[in-house]
Amino acid sequence: MEWLFLLLPIAALSGWLSARKHYQKNYNPKQSPFDPEYFKGLNYLLNEQPDKAIDVFIRLLEVNSETVETHLALANLFRRRGETERAIRIHQNLIARPTLTPLQREQALIELGLDYMSAGVLDRAELLFLELLNSASPPSDAYDHLLNIYQQERQWQKAINIAKKLHSQDPQKKKAEIAQFYCELAEEAPSSMSQEALILLKKASQFDSNCVRAALLKANLHIKDGHYKKALKSLEHIEQQDPHYIPEALPLLKTCYQQLEKLPAFNIWLKSILIRHPIMTSVHLMLTQVIEIQYGHREAQNYLQQQLKHNPSIEGLDTLLSLGDITSPTLIPLVQDTTHDILQKKRNYLCHQCGFSGKTMHWHCPSCKQWSTIRPTELHSSTLEQILET
Numbered sequence: 001m002e003w004l005f006l007l008l009p010i011a012a013l014s015g016w017l018s019a020r021k022h023y024q025k026n027y028n029p030k031q032s033p034f035d036p037e038y039f040k041g042l043n044y045l046l047n048e049q050p051d052k053a054i055d056v057f058i059r060l061l062e063v064n065s066e067t068v069e070t071h072l073a074l075a076n077l078f079r080r081r082g083e084t085e086r087a088i089r090i091h092q093n094l095i096a097r098p099t100l101t102p103l104q105r106e107q108a109l110i111e112l113g114l115d116y117m118s119a120g121v122l123d124r125a126e127l128l129f130l131e132l133l134n135s136a137s138p139p140s141d142a143y144d145h146l147l148n149i150y151q152q153e154r155q156w157q158k159a160i161n162i163a164k165k166l167h168s169q170d171p172q173k174k175k176a177e178i179a180q181f182y183c184e185l186a187e188e189a190p191s192s193m194s195q196e197a198l199i200l201l202k203k204a205s206q207f208d209s210n211c212v213r214a215a216l217l218k219a220n221l222h223i224k225d226g227h228y229k230k231a232l233k234s235l236e237h238i239e240q241q242d243p244h245y246i247p248e249a250l251p252l253l254k255t256c257y258q259q260l261e262k263l264p265a266f267n268i269w270l271k272s273i274l275i276r277h278p279i280m281t282s283v284h285l286m287l288t289q290v291i292e293i294q295y296g297h298r299e300a301q302n303y304l305q306q307q308l309k310h311n312p313s314i315e316g317l318d319t320l321l322s323l324g325d326i327t328s329p330t331l332i333p334l335v336q337d338t339t340h341d342i343l344q345k346k347r348n349y350l351c352h353q354c355g356f357s358g359k360t361m362h363w364h365c366p367s368c369k370q371w372s373t374i375r376p377t378e379l380h381s382s383t384l385e386q387i388l389e390t
Contacts, residue, residue: 068094068104072111084119091115106132110141122149140166147177151364156184167207179208180363180371186217194221212238212245213363213372219252228256239273244375246273247282248361254286266290281313281378288319297323314339314346315378350377 075090091112095105109128116125126149132142143166150159160181163174182204189197198221204214215234222231235249235256257266270287274280284307292300301323308316318339347357352375354368365373 068100068108072107075111075115079115079118082118084115088112088115088119106135106139110139110145113142113145117145117149122153125149154184156181156188160185176208176211176371179204179211179214182207183211183213183217183363186214191224194225197221210241211372212241212248215241216245216248216252219249219256223252223255228259232256232260236269239276242375243277243280246277246280247376247378250282250286254289263290263294267294279311281311281315282376284311284313285315285319292323313378314343318343346377348377349374351375 071090071094075087078084078087078090091108094100094108095112100108109132113125113128113132116122116128126146129142129146129149132138133146143162147159147162147166150156150162160178163178163181167174167178182200186197186200186204189200198218201214201218201221204211208214215238218234219231222228222234231252235253238245238249253266253269257263267287267290270283270290273283274287277283284304288300288304291303301320304316304320304323308320321339348359349361350357351365351367351370351373353365353370353373356365356367356374357377358366358374361376362374364371
């Protein structure tokens with residue numbers, strides 16, 4: 001904070017000298033080169049009255065083409081320090097000046113909108129950015145900030161409208177985001193409006209064919225309506241979209257195959273996945289469940305035991321122990337307590353963009369604010385040491 005106070009008198013003096021140069025023809029050599037208000041501000045600063053000092057120095061900064069950037073810099077400093085009222089006051093003062101160029105006024109409006117966003121006054125910020133969009137050459141920043149506001153307020157249709165404008169300017173931009181917004185609308189649809197939700201999810205897939213969330217939501221809706229074959233088609237396509245999300249689809253796949261009385265086909269499908277993704281623990285565990293249903297407890301135990309020799313995992317070990325082995329009554333509770341403790345510490349989901357981890361699934365990362373970057377995690381022996389350290 002001290003360096004800000006040092007900057008203020010310097011900036012104020014710079015602005016005053018700039019104004020003095022501008023009005024040099026009226027300069028009187030007998031006058032002091034420093035405005036008395038400048039010393040007044042320094043006096044406030046030395047007497048530990050920073051609020052009064054700041055107000056004095058801001059008044060000394062005459063708004064002209066040479067000091068606009070200084071005003072903007074000071075306001076940004078205030079906003080970063082959480083003093084949004086001061087930042088708003090500076091930006092409002094700038095906007096009221098008729099001498100500003102159109103570009104400078106646009107910049108001040110954007111900064112004022114960010115002030116309002118920082119203060120939580122999203123409706124005022126929205127109005128400012130919408131005003132900017134009505135200009136002859138709308139700044140791209142205004143679109144981005146509006147999109148941010150609509151996401152915070154969960155106004156998904158408005159977010160879609162803004163994102164589509166950006167998408168029309170560059171077809172590669174905002175495709176994934178638009179798909180996620182349609183998924184949000186589909187999830188908010190009443191349970192009695194499954195057809196409307198399916199239409200929204202179809203639009204999501206049209207914008208982003210690799211939107212796994214849309215595929216999962218479609219499958220859930222089809223299952224609810226008893227359309228298990230349609231659900232299977234959607235779920236089995238997830239491997240082509242992003243195989244990292246196969247673990248999220250497995251419980252739904254099991255439901256579909258069971259309802260269709262086609263568990264042998266599910267067995268074959270799981271084995272085909274393991275040929276392409278041999279260390280996917282969740283698939284091994286689901287196959288163990290299927291084998292237990294088809295062939296019994298002992299066969300499931302033998303299968304899992306063999307797989308753990310080649311692909312050891314904490315989840316696999318925990319499942320094997322839960323299947324039971326009466327030959328080791330003392331060892332099993334001890335090992336199982338250990339594995340349960342490790343699994344409790346495990347983070348189930350990880351953002352591959354910023355490293356955020358958590359226990360629950362977030363399609364919109366709370367940390368880096370990106371969509372579809374959080375994936376289910378699996379605990380292998382190589383990561384065991386990191387889990388134990390936490």
